[in-house]
Amino acid sequence: MTRRTVLLSTALLAALAASNLHAQQQFVLFLSMLDAKGNAPAALTAEQINLTEGGESLTVLKVEKIDWPVKVQVLVDNGAGLGNENLIHIRNGVRDLMKALPSEVEVSLYTTAPQPRNVVRPTMDRLQLMQGADRIAPDSGSGRYIESLNEATQRIERDKTSHFPVIISVATSVGDTNVMERDVERLWKRLNERPTTVHTVLLSGGSRNVNSVTAANQTQVGLAVKELTGGRYENIAAASRLATLLPEIGEQVAASHQRQSQQFRLVVERAKGKSGQLGPLGGSLPAGYTSKITSDGAMP
Secondary structure, three states: OOOOOOOOOOOOOEOOOOOOOOOOOEEEEEEEEEOOOOOOOOOOOHHHOEEEEOOEEEEEEEEEEEOOOEEEEEEEOOOOOOOHHHHHHHHHHHHHHHHHOOOOOEEEEEEOOOOOEEEEEEEOOHHHHHHHHHOOOOOOOOEOHHHHHHHHHHHHHHOOOOOEEEEEEEEEOOEOOOOOHHHHHHHHHHHHHOOOEEEEEEEOOOOOOOOHHHHHHHHHHHHHHHHHHOOOEEEEOOHHHHHHHHHHHHHHHHHHHHHHOOEEEEEEEOOOOOOOOOOOEEEEOOOOOEEEEEOOOOOO
16 A cells, blocks of 8 residues: 655655545645745745646636644554563663754653553653653563554644644563454554555564564565555664664654645646546746645655
């Protein structure tokens, strides 16, 4: 499955990946425009936007400026796959991740062994989040990567506010010994219905108790989630890498937040008689901006 996304620059044509789009006349698109200083236009009118589909003009019916926030859930495997000796690395990495995320972004923290548990509820209080990193405690059980992703997407499903969800999961190759097909199907369904960026870091060298079956489960799901959501998948062998990799991901989320939080929501209508999937998009936009159009507003 592929999440529906299309990118457009002023001089570039691109095709909308439309595996899940049905025949329709009107479409909702999200337009991001930033100048060299990272600022969006104060206002934008339909007359300033020229879009075409396969060379035929699209009518822009509505332009609405949005300021949807990013909400981040951080899931941390604190179990046997991490090992007590690596606890300092995960704490340092999570602490610096919190520092890298913008102060206006809501963040929550969970551990996943022996089952998903809340450490810090959704907050913008960075001190509280960094103190939460210090409360990550080792557990002899196995981390639940897939189960914790399912619970995270369920929380997103229940949150009816307009926002861009992000999940950052630190998993290990020890865990999820009994993965049910229906659980994976449920995860896929939620990620398709509510586009979410998922970044996964898989530590494969943190413990000697590696089970090849569980390691394969983590790897296969992690790679598939990356393809589905456009996020990152990093397989690391040394836990010490967490201390630098997690803040890197935080900086990436911060850059995405800057672009996603100042977009325009467009309602466009195709020419009468056209049907099927939305075809190749082209056209022109006001000069002086780096512009992107997506079908869901998410830009990992």
